[in-house]
Amino acid sequence: MQTVVNLLYQHYQSVHHKTAITLQHAGQPDVPISYGRLIDQSARYAELLQQAQIRPGEVVLLILPHGVDLVFSFWGTILAGSIPSIMPFLTEKLLPERYRADLASLISVTKPAAIITYPDFEEEVRMALREGDSVRSVLTPNTLPSDRTGVDFSVLDGMRRMAEDIVLLQHSSGTTGLQKGVALSHQAVLNQLESYSHAIHLKQDDVVVSWLPLYHDMGLIAGFLMPILSATHLVLMSPFDWVKAPQRLMNAVSSYRGTLVWLPNFAYNFCATRIRDRDMVGIDLSSLRAVINCSEPMRYESHQLFLDRFKTYGLSSSALATCYAMAENVFGVTQGGIDSPVWVDDVDRDDLQIRGIASPAKNENAVIHMVSAGKPIPGVEVKVIDSRGKQLPDRRVGELALRSNCMLTGYYHRPDLTKKAFLDGWYLTGDLGYMVNGEVFVSGRKKDMIIVGGRNIYPQDLEMLAGSVRGVHPGRMVAFGVFDENLGTEAPVVIVEVDTQDPVEITRIEDEVRQTVTRSSAVALRRVQAVPLRWLIKTSSGKIARSANREKYLREFES
Amino acid sequence: MNDPIIDKLSKYIAATILKQPNRVIQPDQPLISSGMIDSFSLVDLALFIEDQFNVRIEDTELNSDHFDTLNELVRLINTRRT
Numbered sequence: 351m352q353t354v355v356n357l358l359y360q361h362y363q364s365v366h367h368k369t370a371i372t373l374q375h376a377g378q379p380d381v382p383i384s385y386g387r388l389i390d391q392s393a394r395y396a397e398l399l400q401q402a403q404i405r406p407g408e409v410v411l412l413i414l415p416h417g418v419d420l421v422f423s424f425w426g427t428i429l430a431g432s433i434p435s436i437m438p439f440l441t442e443k444l445l446p447e448r449y450r451a452d453l454a455s456l457i458s459v460t461k462p463a464a465i466i467t468y469p470d471f472e473e474e475v476r477m478a479l480r481e482g483d484s485v486r487s488v489l490t491p492n493t494l495p496s497d498r499t500g501v502d503f504s505v506l507d508g509m510r511r512m513a514e515d516i517v518l519l520q521h522s523s524g525t526t527g528l529q530k531g532v533a534l535s536h537q538a539v540l541n542q543l544e545s546y547s548h549a550i551h552l553k554q555d556d557v558v559v560s561w562l563p564l565y566h567d568m569g570l571i572a573g574f575l576m577p578i579l580s581a582t583h584l585v586l587m588s589p590f591d592w593v594k595a596p597q598r599l600m601n602a603v604s605s606y607r608g609t610l611v612w613l614p615n616f617a618y619n620f621c622a623t624r625i626r627d628r629d630m631v632g633i634d635l636s637s638l639r640a641v642i643n644c645s646e647p648m649r650y651e652s653h654q655l656f657l658d659r660f661k662t663y664g665l666s667s668s669a670l671a672t673c674y675a676m677a678e679n680v681f682g683v684t685q686g687g688i689d690s691p692v693w694v695d696d697v698d699r700d701d702l703q704i705r706g707i708a709s710p711a712k713n714e715n716a717v718i719h720m721v722s723a724g725k726p727i728p729g730v731e732v733k734v735i736d737s738r739g740k741q742l743p744d745r746r747v748g749e750l751a752l753r754s755n756c757m758l759t760g761y762y763h764r765p766d767l768t769k770k771a772f773l774d775g776w777y778l779t780g781d782l783g784y785m786v787n788g789e790v791f792v793s794g795r796k797k798d799m800i801i802v803g804g805r806n807i808y809p810q811d812l813e814m815l816a817g818s819v820r821g822v823h824p825g826r827m828v829a830f831g832v833f834d835e836n837l838g839t840e841a842p843v844v845i846v847e848v849d850t851q852d853p854v855e856i857t858r859i860e861d862e863v864r865q866t867v868t869r870s871s872a873v874a875l876r877r878v879q880a881v882p883l884r885w886l887i888k889t890s891s892g893k894i895a896r897s898a899n900r901e902k903y904l905r906e907f908e909s
Numbered sequence: 910m911n912d913p914i915i916d917k918l919s920k921y922i923a924a925t926i927l928k929q930p931n932r933v934i935q936p937d938q939p940l941i942s943s944g945m946i947d948s949f950s951l952v953d954l955a956l957f958i959e960d961q962f963n964v965r966i967e968d969t970e971l972n973s974d975h976f977d978t979l980n981e982l983v984r985l986i987n988t989r990r991t
Contacts (some may be wrong), residue, residue, distance in 0.1 A: 377969060593948045595968035624952050626959075803949075837949075857932070864927075868944030877928050 353536040354428055354517050355508040357579050362389045362501065365581045373418060374587040374602060376595070381418065385581070386499070388425065391418070393501040394494045395426020396508065399464065401495070402487040406431030406507040408463035409519060409762075411456070413475060415439045415468075416588035419491050420564065423466045425578075428517060431507035435460065435519035435531060436565045439471075441590075441872060446474060448870035453478040456528040457485060459763055460519065464489055513537040519762055520567055520677045523872075526808040531762035532567075532677040541729055542680035542756035543576055549685040549727040550610070550640060550671075552580055557637075559585045559608035561592035561599055568645045568804065571681035572612045596621045597629035600663070607637040612673070614645045614804030618652035619838030622659040636664030640688060643721075644673040645804040647792065650694050650719035652838045667691070674723035674790055678777060680756045683732060684790045686724020693722040693789055702793065706747040708784045722789045730754040732790055734783065739773050747784045749796055751776040798896045800831035803839050807831075807873055809896060815867045816844050816878075821859040823847040826886055830900040832908070834876065841876030845903060848880045856880045879907060912936075914962070914983050921957055926950045936980045941973040958982075964989035 361370075366386040373381040383391075404410060410427045412434055414420040420436070427434035437456065440449045453475070461484035467475050469490045479485055503509050511517070517539055519531040546552075558577040562569030569589075577584040585602045592598055599621065602608060613621075643653065653670050661667070671687030686692050696711040699718050711717040726732045733741050734748040742748045753776050760768035771777055780799070783792040800807040812829035816822060826847035831840030844867060848859055860878045868874055887898045915936055923932035926946055940946045946954065948971070955966045964986055976982045 590948070591968075594952065594971045596952070620949065620952075624956065626956075860929075865944050868947065874944070874947030874950070 352540055353508075353511050353513055353515075354539060354579065355431075355506070355511060355536075357540070358389060358425065358429065359503050359509070361385045361579075361581055362503075368581060369583055370578055370581075371421065372583070372585045372606065373416075373421070374585065374591070374598070375417070376588070376591040376598070383418070383421070388421070388578075389429075389501055390499050391422040391497075392425035392429055393506070394497070395423045395466070396430035396506055397495045398489055398493060399427065399430040399432055400507070402464060402489060404430065404432055404464045404487065406511065407433065407515065409433045409435055409460055411460075411462045411465045412436045413439060413453075413465060413467040413471065416586075416590070419466075419468070421586075423491075424564070427466075429506045429508040431509075431511050432463070433516050433519055433533075435462070435521065436570065437521070438523065438563070438565050438872075440474065444872050445869045450474065450478040452528055454480065456521070457483055459529045460531050461763065463487070466490070511536060513540075514759075516759055516762075518570075520570060521565065522677070522806045523565075526811055527806060530764065530767060533759045533762040534680055535759050538680050538756040538758065539571075539575065541754075542571070542682065543579055545728040545730065545756065546572075546576065546682040546685070547580055549682065550642075550688055552576070552582060552610075554581050556609045556639075557583045557585065557606050558610045559599060559602045559606065560612065561587045561589050562612065563589045566645075566804065567677035567681055568612050568614070568675060572642075572644070572675075576681075595629075597625045597633075600625065600630065600633050600635060600660075603635055603638060604633045609637055609639045610642070611638065611640070612642045612644055614839070615643055615648050615652050616646065616803045616837055616839035618643065618649075618656040619836065622652075622655040623836075625659075630663055634664050635660055636666070638665060638669045640671040641665075641669050642671040642673050642685075642687070644675050646801040646839055647833075648672055648721040648723070649838055650721050651835070653692070653721070655838075672721055672723050674781075674792055676779065678758045678771070678779075679730065679752060679754055680758075682727050683730055683752055683754075684724045684726050686722050686789065688724075692724075695720040695722060695786065695791060702747065708745045708747065708786070708791065708793070720791045720793065722791055724790065725788050726752075726790070729756060732785065733776070734785055735773075735776075742784075744786050745784055747782055747793055750779045750781045750783045750790065750792065752779060753777065798830070800829070800840050800842050802831070802842060802873060805873075807842060807871070809842075811871055812842060812844055812867055812873065812875075813894075815870050816846055816863045819846070819859060819862045819866055821848055821850060821855065822863065823849055823883060826883070826894070828886055828894045828896055828899045830896045830903075832876065832900070832904065842873055843877045843879070843900075843903060844875055845879045845881055845886065845899060847883050847886055849883060851882070877907075879903065912983060914986060915979050917961060918954075918958075918979055918982060922946070922954070925957075926953070934979060936983075937978050939973075939977045940979070941977050958986060962986050962990065 464487040560573030674684040699716040780797040782794040809829040834841040919934040924930040
């Protein structure tokens with residue numbers, strides 16, 4: 351019986367000197383970390399947790415920025431048999447009070463026994479703690495036991511974990527997302543790695559290059575866990591460094607002969623339009639065998655833009671690949687573009703959008719280029735169902751449902767949410783799409799969630815924040831996403847009803863809504879629009895209708 | 910005082926980043942620390958400045974330690990031009 355810890359033990363013996371990770375920091379030399387060093391250093395964190403009497407099966411929150419301590423504490427927590435969960439680090443524009451409130455709400459649901467953070471941040475973390483809550487220790491790298499080489503695995507409690515025990519928790523962002531920790535077992539993670547590695551033909555001489563944050567499933571699994579547990583070299587940079595200088599990704603691919611990269615759709619547009627020619631001098635991308643588009647709606651136009659921009663630097667069109675993934679399935683559900691080029695299905699726009707049928711395009715003016723997410727990976731089944739749960743035939747749009755050998759154990763401490771997520775053993779994804787000859791196409795969402803650059807944003811979080819601004823009529827606000835062709839992703843829009851007609855006061859309210867939302871959720875709004883009373887459309891039950899208001903907004907303000 | 914650089918930057922930020930073309934940005938108004946400009950838009954702003962004023966802004970300078978207001982941004986641009 352295999353666990354993640356057994357696998358680490360095997361790598362410690364067999365590939366001790368191989369580089370596991372090359373960590374990059376802007377303006378500093380790269381830091382190569384061998385498997386030997388990775389596990390020696392991680393074991394110090396395991397010892398730290400054992401000294402603090404954190405027991406196997408208890409949750410440990412990791413609040414650390416990109417760097418060695420985040421890497422070592424993550425694996426150290428697993429070696430100790432405890433359950434790591436990575437929480438986003440506080441950034442300069444986020445309000446500390448808001449961050450603290452989110453942290454407190456996460457603690458109340460997830461009940462972690464310990465938090466590992468930096469000494470500078472310890473005070474901030476302690477302020478989020480409440481008398482009698484679950485947190486017994488706040489630990490920092492300062493209290494680590496002394497450095498040494500050689501690990502005695504027999505004293506590590508992680509060696510005694512079972513395949514069905516939980517190995518880690520993943521959260522999505524925001525007040526709502528933080529209350530839904532996706533709990534994954536050793537077995538689920540290993541099944542996913544086996545199936546997904548098979549689907550992409552992962553080999554030990556592959557090189558994965560990633561800038562993705564580790565609190566997100568694509569970053570945590572594809573850009574961290576999978577390469578490390580597969581003895582494949584990972585080159586990891588900070589998302590903050592990448593966003594300021596997207597050419598860093600191309601530089602890293604070129605210097606380390608990177609073969610695999612995962613990107614959310616917006617990153618194709620961002621790289622294609624924000625990297626200057628002078629930053630591409632001498633860059634060779636010919637080593638890339640797959641650039642995999644994942645975690646937000648995939649656009650044909652974004653792939654073309656990316657290919658046109660980088661083909662002169664050696665990027666092959668055969669490298670363009672796609673994937674449909676979700677944390678609840680550990681990561682990958684489908685994979686496309688590896689064994690054959692990505693299938694682009696030209697469908698009739700009206701049939702798709704109005705009738706829910708993906709019929710082949712009849713005329714050039716009303717075509718949608720649907721990008722296939724590929725076929726389900728081994729061990730995963732996907733079907734399309736109607737609102738009553740009945741399976742639909744090919745080319746009919748419905749909700750995507752899945753069943754697999756790598757599903758979540760449950761939403762942590764939320765049996766209510768876990769129960770609601772399944773129908774007769776099938777996980778209901780909330781995504782809309784269709785299938786043709788076993789290939790999956792994702793066309794939209796049943797839920798109101800907004801996906802900004804691969805991050806799931808709950809509109810109710812933004813609405814709650816907007817509603818806290820003085821001058822916004824109580825209960826009269828709405829948030830939704832509008833696709834932005836230039837950015838290649840959805841951009842969030844907030845509309846608020848205001849009582850005043852004074853233009854100065856209206857600007858003040860709009861500014862304050864923008865500021866409050868950005869500083870409390872780290873979501874930058876594309877547009878804030880104040881409207882007069884009774885502008886917003888309500889449903890018959892008196893709720894603000896997000897999609898109807900979105901349509902009205904598009905008609906009145908963006909056409 | 911109507912600095913032409915401030916004017917250009919203010920118009921660009923209002924129209925392209927904030928999508929509020931009629932908006933006037935005050936020279937001393939915090940842009941980054943207030944959450945008005947996010948990290949993606951900062952890259953756009955840097956590209957705009959490079960093209961318009963023929964100066965180079967390093968990616969390590971794209972944070973509120975280096976500039977947060979239009980006044981500070983103009984100072985940065987002017988030091989690069991001389």
